[in-house]
Amino acid sequence: MRDWFPENVSTFGGDVDGIFWFIFYIVTVWFFLTEGLIVYFMVRYRRKAGQKATYALGNTWTQLAWVLVPLAIVVVLDLFIDIRGADVWAKVKGQRPPADVTVRGVGKQFNWEFIYPGPDGKLGNEDDLSSDNELHVPVGKVVHVILTSKDVIHSFFLPHFRLKQDAVPGRQIPVWFEATKIGAYEIPCAELCGFGHSGMNGKLFVHSPADFEKWLQEKGAAK
Amino acid sequence: MTVEAQNRDGREQGHHELSFVRRYIFSTDHKVIAKQYLTLALFWALIGAATAYLIRWQIGHPDTEALGWGFIEPQVYNALVTMHGTIMVFFVAMPLLLSALGNFLIPLMIGAKDMAFPKLNALSLWIFFLASVVLFTSFFVPGGAAAAGWTGYPPLSAKNEYTGGGYGMDLWLLSLALEFASFLLGGINFLTTTMNMRAPGLTWFRLPIMVWMQLTAALIFMLSVGPTIAGAILLLMDRNLGTTFYLPDGGGDPLLWQHLFWFFGHPEVYVLLLPGVGVMLEVITVFARKPVFAYRPIIYATIVAGFLSFIVWAHHQYISGMDPRLAMPFSITTIIISVPFALVIFSIIATLWGSSMSFPTPMMFALGTLGVFIFGGLTGIFNGSAPVDIYIHDTYFVVAHFHYTLFSNVFFGGFAGIYFWFPKMFGRMMNESLGKIHFWLTFAFFNAVFIPMHLVGLRGMMRRISNPLQYEFLKPIEPLNMFITLMAILLILSQAVFVINFFWSMVRGAVAANNPWHANTLEWTTSSPPPHDNFATIPVVHRWPYDYSLPDSSSDWTPQDQSDEALRAATR
Numbered sequence A: 001m002r003d004w005f006p007e008n009v010s011t012f013g014g015d016v017d018g019i020f021w022f023i024f025y026i027v028t029v030w031f032f033l034t035e036g037l038i039v040y041f042m043v044r045y046r047r048k049a050g051q052k053a054t055y056a057l058g059n060t061w062t063q064l065a066w067v068l069v070p071l072a073i074v075v076v077l078d079l080f081i082d083i084r085g086a087d088v089w090a091k092v093k094g095q096r097p098p099a100d101v102t103v104r105g106v107g108k109q110f111n112w113e114f115i116y117p118g119p120d121g122k123l124g125n126e127d128d129l130s131s132d133n134e135l136h137v138p139v140g141k142v143v144h145v146i147l148t149s150k151d152v153i154h155s156f157f158l159p160h161f162r163l164k165q166d167a168v169p170g171r172q173i174p175v176w177f178e179a180t181k182i183g184a185y186e187i188p189c190a191e192l193c194g195f196g197h198s199g200m201n202g203k204l205f206v207h208s209p210a211d212f213e214k215w216l217q218e219k220g221a222a223k
Numbered sequence B: 001m002t003v004e005a006q007n008r009d010g011r012e013q014g015h016h017e018l019s020f021v022r023r024y025i026f027s028t029d030h031k032v033i034a035k036q037y038l039t040l041a042l043f044w045a046l047i048g049a050a051t052a053y054l055i056r057w058q059i060g061h062p063d064t065e066a067l068g069w070g071f072i073e074p075q076v077y078n079a080l081v082t083m084h085g086t087i088m089v090f091f092v093a094m095p096l097l098l099s100a101l102g103n104f105l106i107p108l109m110i111g112a113k114d115m116a117f118p119k120l121n122a123l124s125l126w127i128f129f130l131a132s133v134v135l136f137t138s139f140f141v142p143g144g145a146a147a148a149g150w151t152g153y154p155p156l157s158a159k160n161e162y163t164g165g166g167y168g169m170d171l172w173l174l175s176l177a178l179e180f181a182s183f184l185l186g187g188i189n190f191l192t193t194t195m196n197m198r199a200p201g202l203t204w205f206r207l208p209i210m211v212w213m214q215l216t217a218a219l220i221f222m223l224s225v226g227p228t229i230a231g232a233i234l235l236l237m238d239r240n241l242g243t244t245f246y247l248p249d250g251g252g253d254p255l256l257w258q259h260l261f262w263f264f265g266h267p268e269v270y271v272l273l274l275p276g277v278g279v280m281l282e283v284i285t286v287f288a289r290k291p292v293f294a295y296r297p298i299i300y301a302t303i304v305a306g307f308l309s310f311i312v313w314a315h316h317q318y319i320s321g322m323d324p325r326l327a328m329p330f331s332i333t334t335i336i337i338s339v340p341f342a343l344v345i346f347s348i349i350a351t352l353w354g355s356s357m358s359f360p361t362p363m364m365f366a367l368g369t370l371g372v373f374i375f376g377g378l379t380g381i382f383n384g385s386a387p388v389d390i391y392i393h394d395t396y397f398v399v400a401h402f403h404y405t406l407f408s409n410v411f412f413g414g415f416a417g418i419y420f421w422f423p424k425m426f427g428r429m430m431n432e433s434l435g436k437i438h439f440w441l442t443f444a445f446f447n448a449v450f451i452p453m454h455l456v457g458l459r460g461m462m463r464r465i466s467n468p469l470q471y472e473f474l475k476p477i478e479p480l481n482m483f484i485t486l487m488a489i490l491l492i493l494s495q496a497v498f499v500i501n502f503f504w505s506m507v508r509g510a511v512a513a514n515n516p517w518h519a520n521t522l523e524w525t526t527s528s529p530p531p532h533d534n535f536a537t538i539p540v541v542h543r544w545p546y547d548y549s550l551p552d553s554s555s556d557w558t559p560q561d562q563s564d565e566a567l568r569a570a571t572r
Helices: A013-044 A061-093 A209-222 B003-015 B020-025 B030-060 B074-109 B118-140 B168-196 B209-240 B254-288 B295-311 B324-336 B338-352 B361-384 B386-392 B396-426 B432-458 B472-508 B564-571
Strands: A101-108 A111-116 A129-132 A134-138 A142-149 A154-158 A163-167 A173-178 A183-188 A201-207
Touching: A013 A061, A013 B338, A013 B361, A013 B386, A061 B324, A061 B338, A061 B386, A101 A134, A101 A154, A101 A163, A111 A134, A111 A201, A129 A134, A129 A209, A134 A142, A134 A209, A142 A154, A142 A163, A163 A173, A163 B386, A183 B472, A201 A209, B030 B074, B030 B118, B030 B396, B030 B472, B074 B118, B074 B168, B074 B209, B074 B254, B074 B396, B118 B168, B168 B209, B209 B254, B209 B295, B254 B295, B254 B338, B254 B361, B254 B396, B295 B324, B295 B338, B324 B338, B324 B361, B324 B386, B338 B361, B361 B386, B361 B396, B361 B432, B396 B432, B396 B472, B432 B472
Parallel strands: A101 A142, A134 A201
Antiparallel strands: A101 A111, A111 A129, A142 A173, A154 A163, A154 A183, A183 A201
């Protein structure tokens, strides 16, 4: 089933998937235990002539232990899941590693606009370069995308990178990722954003650093 | 009021005959009101199913003509998605589980003649009816029904230029505000009635768990809905009066709505769940002939879960742009809420241990609720974990998850309740063979729809997109989507078995005895259906509701109104 997920091409995607599988194994065991018991009891304790049910109230500690001991295990596993999850959350959404490339990502009905700093290396001035619905990044470099929106809430979703972040008008929300594989990927919008929501789908190109520089220069020359 | 005074009033009221209109339409009898809610809920369930059919058609066969409808425009698709959620949560689940079952059962289970405020009860029904009319009308206004999702996130919901819709959105807000008002009035009635009108001897810890669940649900609803009503009014003002509470151009913040909405929205999930859990426990104890295991811990756990439900709301917003440092506290509370629910589930399983089970239709649906709900609870752990949510948020994994939790309690639980209390409601039994067929078809097709839907979600397919073929990475799963669509259509069609059984049994079903299931609770001590004032004499309660298979008794059930002396006399 691991192949079922879209191929992971980010440095932290494996950690996100790792938590998924960690939880998957825990709940699979619980699933078969609980459902198995129910089915077993349905067969074992079906009504038979002359056989009365046990009058058990669960009002003594000895009886309640049958519920409380599994419950204690649930609490311990919950804590495990949270502690392991906290690390991954911090890695993806907490402190970001320093950026090699910073891009502004603007959601609008119904595509993405990506703005790169021009020759001066700074965002937010005249020489900025704009790329319509295409995000180009170098492989093996830390990319920051500062997300915002012009109209409604969109959601910047990189399924192959296990990354998702809403782009909210009036807010600048930074996310980061580092691609591990050259290729072309998709940037669907994951939040209902109007009649064009379905099909709001940007393209993400991961280049070698040299190709990326080339693309950036061509972009600058075209302007 | 003393018992004698209540009985005297009952006799007096029994004398004058009410006109048809007062009796069946503008009635103040809680049983009639409950049936009216049931009728409305079943009507809306049909509309909800129709929207589900069109949504599934579009996903399974994008941009082809849906059978019996035609092409589904993207704008219409968004309206369908919005209305499906709104209808199923607010116009099916709540009226069915709370208003219909709660209204019918609370007075009967506590040995009261009616609700504390019968006229208020009628008022809440008619406000709900008005809300229904408004919502139904919104389908036909220019621009169509609301299309901003059932969560109505602004700015999309705040300006018509963003949705392309018209005042369908205003009607949507208005109908929800009316609906909330109706359920507030209903909740006041539930609480007041149970606090003040319990039969003599019926202490709090002799109440059936169903009543506890209804009360907790009503209380959670009343405490949480306020901020959302305020939020809805702010949104109406943004739309019509030029305010900018949610619009950043004027200094507002879209996230404000999300907090106001989910502060109510998550407790609301438990409002829908708890009555289903109540049905499950009542039905399972009766057909297992065994007392509920850990009665008090279950009640305490329910109250704890109710409390926790107020501090988990932001798990809907991990990736919304709120401060990422808030995610872990909410992740912890969310995953901790699995503990009280695990206690309830373990206790139900422990109730099955050492029991003596028979499997008529209500029991099948109750066990179905249990089995399906466990699955939904377990997949909730994935969503509750903030890092996993980064990937699965707003995908079909979430859709599949909440259908497992809500469909289980609303439909499996609702059906268990209807099959179980139908004899008390209508004085006739439902057909057992049709019931079994209905159960197996529903169970099989439900799982055939929603297990694959988890896989679709894990592939990354987003909610609320109308055409997955527009995405390269989703193309491989189109066969799976077609399969889900086929199964969903079969799931909807198999509900015809229920509809036929329901109406046929109402007229032709075998006449029901007062207590066909040999159950202990008070509603079974009166006639089927009960008279206008429920009880010829108000019962006196001597025990809790779950004295099944008492060791010294020759019978395997002991009604709540049977005294110890009577029990000893019967055993001797």
